[in-house]
Amino acid sequence: MGSTSLKVLIGMDPPPRLDKALARDVPDDASLSRTRLARLVADGQVTVNGAVVTDAKARLEAGDEVVITVPVAEDSHIAPEDIALDIVYEDASLIVVNKPAGMVVHPAPGTPGGTLVNALLHHFGGDLSGVGGMKRPGIVHRIDKDTSGLLVVAKSDAAHHGLAEQFAKHTAQRRYLALCHNVPEASDPRLRGLRGITFEPGNILRIASHLNRHRTDRQKQAVCWAGGRHAVTRSRTIERFGTPAACALLECWLETGRTHQIRVHMAYAGHGLIGDPVYGAGRKLAQKALPPVGAAMAQSFGRQALHAASLGFDHPVSGEQMVFEAPLPEDMTTLIAALTPDAGSSTVA
16 A cells, blocks of 8 residues: 655644644645544654654654655445435535435445445545545434435545534534424423423424433434433424414424434424334324325325435635535425415325
């Protein structure tokens, strides 16, 4: 395997540690994150004034010459596949994709192919600097297989680190559109009596709990109050459907980003998502409150009605604030149209 060498002259007043000094002085176009630099130091790939240094805490002086040997990124074991992508934005550092429902993000034992990563590897071809020493897209966050919407993926190690840091600090903005059973209302005494649920001004529902794996079903997440990971979801009602209201279109946004977070929190609140086969199984809509065609369509909706509609973050290289939006997919717009009152005169085939 080949390698490239990068020479760096340490500037004035360097940080007290080698790894921090390199993070400051290595140029951005080298696409090396702090994590990657620390690993190269530990692997003996860094010399200071001609001597190998493997201690990340070593002190440097202004004017020291550092040479970093960077092994050429290895090819990924994941096979590229020619799968069409809805690309919202792309530059040298990252790509934003509108993922369709039904597509898994990353290969796993049960889904070795047909994933977003397979499609991205084909799209990038050889133009991928790689993440962590391997030519692979940097998956920063994920959305469920049957959730549609926006994902940002890093194309370099430095971009991956910069984006991952924003998601870890919860500064990235993610907003979803969802169709749920019934309508969350601040006036509902049942909701006000549930632990972890409060209402903020503007009838904004706030759900705060911990989430952990379900005790008996390891494929599910569950609300808990000890252990697990802290999770906060907010939502507001955009539109109500039915007389009386039997379901609603919600805008949901995440303060944290946990597995199945919106689905679990809304089900806990008694407003599980329409079509959710895991957390909404067995829920029935008030058939007489809705247009017949809409009620039938909602009852047979083939996935959780959840769409990652908006994504915002600071560009990891330029620092520019970026916001992207993706319209609702056809299956959800068709369902919403069928739930409106003018659909009441339609008949179910």
